[in-house]
Amino acid sequence: xxxxxxxxxxxxxxxxxxxxxxxxxxxxxxxxxxxxxxxxxxxxxxxxxxxxxxxxxxxxxxxxxxxxx
Numbered sequence: 001x002x003x004x005x006x007x008x009x010x011x012x013x014x015x016x017x018x019x020x021x022x023x024x025x026x027x028x029x030x031x032x033x034x035x036x037x038x039x040x041x042x043x044x045x046x047x048x049x050x051x052x053x054x055x056x057x058x059x060x061x062x063x064x065x066x067x068x069x
Contacts, residue, residue, distance in 0.1 A: 001028060014067065022058045025049050 004027060012020050029045040030037055039059070043052045 001031065004028070004031065015063065019058070019061065019063065021049070022054065026055070026058065 005024065008020075008024060008027060011023070015023065025046050026042060029042050029050060033041060033045050035041070039052060039055050042055055043050055046055075
């Protein structure tokens with residue numbers, strides 16, 4: 001799991017702090033889960049920061065992965 005966090009740290013300068021934290025929470029939950037991955041199941045595997053509505057907002061947000069500085 002530490003390797004994933006290290007890789008995701010590369011995105012930290014390009015993302016808002018809140019989006020980055022949500023990305024970490026969601027990715028850790030998805031890697032720990034078995035079976036179907038849905039918003040409800042991600043919600044169950046995350047703690048308070050992964051409320052159903054917060055997950056909806058996260059997945060509806062646009063992240064420009066190819067933006068250059």
